[in-house]
Amino acid sequence: MTVSQYASLKIEAVLDLIYRLKDTDFPYSHSKDALDKVESVFNKLQRNLGRAEAKGDDLLITTVCTRILEEIFRFLPVIGFILRSTNVRNAFEVHGPALRMSRELLGAETKLLVSSEWDYSPYTYRPIPFLKHFVFIGLPSTESSNPLVIPLAGHELGHSVWQQYMLDTDLRPLLQESVISTIHTNRRTEFKQFFPDTSDEPSELGNSRSVQPAIGPVVAWATYQAQESFCDFFGLKLFGTCYLHALAYLLAPGMVWRPTFYPSLFTRFENLVTAAKLYHIEVPDGFENMVMRHPLPEHWSEREKFLTSLADHALQQNVGDIIDLAKAIIKETGIQLPSDETANEIVERFFKKTVPCHGKVGLANILNAAWKFIGENEVWAEYPQMRHNERNCLMEIVLKSIEILEIEERAPITP
Amino acid sequence: MPIDIQNSRDRRPVLRALDSDLPLLATRAAIEIDAFLAKEETGLESVSELASLLSSAQVEVTSEGPESLFDPATLTVLSQAMSESELGRGMTSVSDLVEKSMEVAGLLKSGVSQTAERTELQRLKKFCIVLSNLAASYRQSVFGDGARQPYKA
Numbered sequence: 001m002t003v004s005q006y007a008s009l010k011i012e013a014v015l016d017l018i019y020r021l022k023d024t025d026f027p028y029s030h031s032k033d034a035l036d037k038v039e040s041v042f043n044k045l046q047r048n049l050g051r052a053e054a055k056g057d058d059l060l061i062t063t064v065c066t067r068i069l070e071e072i073f074r075f076l077p078v079i080g081f082i083l084r085s086t087n088v089r090n091a092f093e094v095h096g097p098a099l100r101m102s103r104e105l106l107g108a109e110t111k112l113l114v115s116s117e118w119d120y121s122p123y124t125y126r127p128i129p130f131l132k133h134f135v136f137i138g139l140p141s142t143e144s145s146n147p148l149v150i151p152l153a154g155h156e157l158g159h160s161v162w163q164q165y166m167l168d169t170d171l172r173p174l175l176q177e178s179v180i181s182t183i184h185t186n187r188r189t190e191f192k193q194f195f196p197d198t199s200d201e202p203s204e205l206g207n208s209r210s211v212q213p214a215i216g217p218v219v220a221w222a223t224y225q226a227q228e229s230f231c232d233f234f235g236l237k238l239f240g241t242c243y244l245h246a247l248a249y250l251l252a253p254g255m256v257w258r259p260t261f262y263p264s265l266f267t268r269f270e271n272l273v274t275a276a277k278l279y280h281i282e283v284p285d286g287f288e289n290m291v292m293r294h295p296l297p298e299h300w301s302e303r304e305k306f307l308t309s310l311a312d313h314a315l316q317q318n319v320g321d322i323i324d325l326a327k328a329i330i331k332e333t334g335i336q337l338p339s340d341e342t343a344n345e346i347v348e349r350f351f352k353k354t355v356p357c358h359g360k361v362g363l364a365n366i367l368n369a370a371w372k373f374i375g376e377n378e379v380w381a382e383y384p385q386m387r388h389n390e391r392n393c394l395m396e397i398v399l400k401s402i403e404i405l406e407i408e409e410r411a412p413i414t415p
Numbered sequence: 416m417p418i419d420i421q422n423s424r425d426r427r428p429v430l431r432a433l434d435s436d437l438p439l440l441a442t443r444a445a446i447e448i449d450a451f452l453a454k455e456e457t458g459l460e461s462v463s464e465l466a467s468l469l470s471s472a473q474v475e476v477t478s479e480g481p482e483s484l485f486d487p488a489t490l491t492v493l494s495q496a497m498s499e500s501e502l503g504r505g506m507t508s509v510s511d512l513v514e515k516s517m518e519v520a521g522l523l524k525s526g527v528s529q530t531a532e533r534t535e536l537q538r539l540k541k542f543c544i545v546l547s548n549l550a551a552s553y554r555q556s557v558f559g560d561g562a563r564q565p566y567k568a
Contacts, residue, residue, distance in 0.1 A: 052446050055453040060445055063544050067442045070551060074435070077567070126568045129436035159568045165423045168431070172486050209494055209507055216487035220433060220557045223486070227568075261557065325418050332420065 004053050007065040010072060011046045014079075015039060021083055027092055030111040031085045034134055038075055038082070041130045045071060078125060081136055085115040091145045093399045096406035097363040098153055101238075102135050104335045106160055109133045114153075116144030122250070124156035127163040135160050140250075147398040148374075149250055151243040151367055154235030161234060161329060162227050174321065175222040178314035179215055187310065194303045217260075221311035224261035226322055229315060232268055233275045233326035239364045240338040241282045244272060245371040252290035257297055260308045263315060266293040275323045282340070338364035346401075347373050354383055354393065356400035360408055370398045429484045430468035430516075432492040432550045433557060440465055441547035444523070448540040451527055459527055465543065466523035472516040483513045488557065492549045500542035 018039045026032045045068050052064040084090075091114075099112040110133050117123070117138035125136040137156045143149045162168075183191045191198075195214045235243045247268075254265035263271070269291045276283045296305045330337070342361055346369035350357035357366065373379075373394065380386060386393045431437070443461035450457040472485055485493070494512055497503035503515040522539060 048443060048446055051450060051457065055455070056446065056449050059544055060449055060540075063442050063445065063547055066551070067439050067547065070438065124568050126435070129434075156568075165420060166426045166428070167423070168486075169426060169429060169484065170418045170420075170423070176487065209490065209509055209512055212487040212490040212494070212509070216491045216553075217557050219487050224557075259559070321418055325420065328418075328420050 003065050004049060004061050007049055007068045008046065011042050011049070011068060014042050014072060014075070015046075017079065018042070021079070024083070024086060026086055027090075028095055030113055030134070031082050033111055034082050034113060034131060035079070037131050037134070038079060041071065041075065078128070078131075078136075081115050081117070081125070081138060082113060084117065085113040087116055089116040089141060089144050090114060091147060091150075091399060093403045093406070094147065094150055096409070097402055098137070098150070100409060101335070101363060102157060102160075105157060105333050106135065106164060107133070110135060110160075112137070114139070116141040120250075122149070122152045122156060124159050127160055143250070145395070145399075147367065147395060147402060148242075148370055149246045150363070151235060151239035151246040152250065154238040154243055155231040155247075157238070158231030158234030158326070159227065162230055165329060167227070167230065167325065168223055170325070171226045171318065171322070172219065172223050174318050175226060175314045176215070176219045178317040179218050179222060179310050182310055182313055182317075183215075187306070190306050194306055218307050218310045218314075221261045221308065222314040225263045225311060225315045226318065228262055229268070229271055229319060230322050230326055232272055233323050234330065236272060236275055236281060237279055237326055237330045237337070238335070240343075240368050241276075241284060242338075242364065242368045242371045244276065244281075244284055244287055246367075247272075248284065248287060248290050254291045254294075256294050258294075260304070260311065263312065264294065265291045267312070267315075271319050271323075274319070275326075278323055279327065336362050336364075338362065338368050340368075343368035343372055347376070350401070351394075351397060352376065352379050354379075354386070354397060356397050356404055358401075358404050358408065361405065363402065363405065366398060366401045366405065370394065427471055428468060429471040430489055430493075431486060432489040432553050433486075434550075437468075438547045438551040440468075441543045441550065445540050445543035445547065448527060448536055448543065452533065452536055452540070462523050462527050466520045469516050469520035469523065472513045472520075483509055485509075485513070485516075488553060492546065492553050496542055496546040496549055499545045500538050502538055502542050 018035055022032065022035055049064055049068065052061050056064070095112065095114055098114060099110070102110045102112050112135045114137050118141055119138065120140045120142075122140065123138050125131075128134070135157065137153045139149060139152070191214075198211055198214050199208050232247075235247075239246075251265060258264050269288060273283055273288050275281075296308055300308070342365040346357045346361060346365060351369055351373040357369070380390050383393075440461055444465045447457055447459050447462050451459065472483055483490070490509060490512055493516060494503075494506065497506070497512075497515060497519070502519055503512075506512050506515060519539075519542065522535070527536065527539065
């Protein structure tokens with residue numbers, strides 16, 4: 001058999017899998033809609049292969065087969081995500097309010113998939129070109145029925161907003177300028193040491209073609225770090241203090257290692273505290289000290305450390321603009337923001353009586369109230385039958401509150 | 416410097432080597448040029464989309480030359496793709512590369528449907544194939560082992 005025949009059979013196997021999955025039950029239609037889109041991607045790849053095989057030369061056929069292989073690598077986890085979005089482990093109560101929030105931020109055509117994932121870090125799929133308008137939010141399976149981590153969905157929504165506003169276009173030139181100016185002013189000797197054949201003349205750094213391979217990865221890392229930071233600020237502004245609680249709960253004290261294209265968790269916490277002050281959002285006690293600062297890994301080469309430090313520095317030089325940007329975009333959407341007053345009222349009127357709240361109070365206010373209520377240990381003394389089961393009781397109250405919120409949003413109840 | 420977000424939703428897409436769909440788009444453009452060379456009626460949708468992205472290089476001509484919206488990763492990949500496909504050699508500055516990108520964009524936009532010169536079409540096809548493969552491999556230098564899953568964030 002030939003490589004192109006193999007490729008064709010692999011596409012058929014993917015399509016077979018999709019057909020079988022389409023026979024399962026879907027709690028909401030967006031999961032099935034996503035499968036339809038993925039199916040059309042592979043149908044088109046099959047046609048591309050057919051056309052290349054008919055007339056193409058070997059180089060073209062091999063290139064098409066390579067792209068097909070890459071797309072299978074990329075889409076198989078996406079298909080798995082779609083399948084798991086139908087799993088009963090998910091807190092389906094959250095889907096309606098989270099979808100409403102997504103549509104307020106991204107537009108009425110937005111479709112949302114929330115899934116329980118076998119990856120501890122919450123994640124999203126960056127807007128996939130062939131799945132326009134779909135937002136994927138994966139929460140770790142150990143926490144998928146825990147509403148207290150839902151604020152982290154704000155970070156994941158931030159990725160879609162970043163893409164929709166094409167914020168790379170705004171921030172990349174600023175970050176690139178920072179990288180170039182840092183090399184020129186402080187790090188010229190090191191730059192010359194690691195890139196001896198590349199010009200370090202200030203006038204050349206911006207415009208010389210030979211400089212681009214040297215600074216390419218650094219600017220890309222800084223831009224991805226900026227995106228992650230933007231998503232943090234976006235989640236913070238959208239959800240308020242509960243975003244900080246949820247992040248600290250899930251990730252503190254952090255790991256020793258970090259990827260180059262992600263700011264360290266220490267930097268993220270530090271920048272979030274700065275943003276919270278500017279947004280007038282309360283920071284939980286001890287938040288800044290929950291994460292340790294780690295040096296760059298010892299096993300990294302000196303060149304890798306140098307390049308990463310340039311990216312890190314570029315982020316820090318522009319973090320103020322990124323904080324402002326998240327705030328400006330949320331303001332432009334006009335979405336309802338949480339308030340301490342409403343969260344306190346929910347705690348006093350409802351949660352302290354161990355009953356769910358009602359009214360169109362908004363998802364973020366319910367979650368802020370939940371995090372405030374966690375500290376109210378004395379309340380449970382009045383309910384001995386719930387002793388040793390306080391956490392589950394709170395989760396039930398919060399999930400029920402979210403369910404009532406959705407019912408009231410869909411069909412307002414008149415008193 | 417405050418960033419103005421007005422009208423940002425309506426921005427024109429810019430070519431980025433790290434965009435996950437570029438390798439596939441460039442491959443499809445190569446297939447379309449191949450079909451055109453074989454005198455088949457297949458349409459030039461991907462060719463036109465790639466041309467539009469390439470022409471996003473230049474926003475305005477300043478006293479220092481055309482101002483580029485391309486990031487260094489994209490400039491690196493484009494430069495190599497042009498060199499390998501013999502579309503452009505001896506470019507020493509970003510300005511040269513931006514000008515060449517505009518020229519290639521023009522060739523793709525109108526040239527593919529109007530030019531009879533097979534050698535030029537063959538070069539454009541090769542450019543698309545090389546661009547496709549270089550864009551796919553460049554991810555490794557930025558994401559390391561994470562390069563296979565560009566959608567995850």
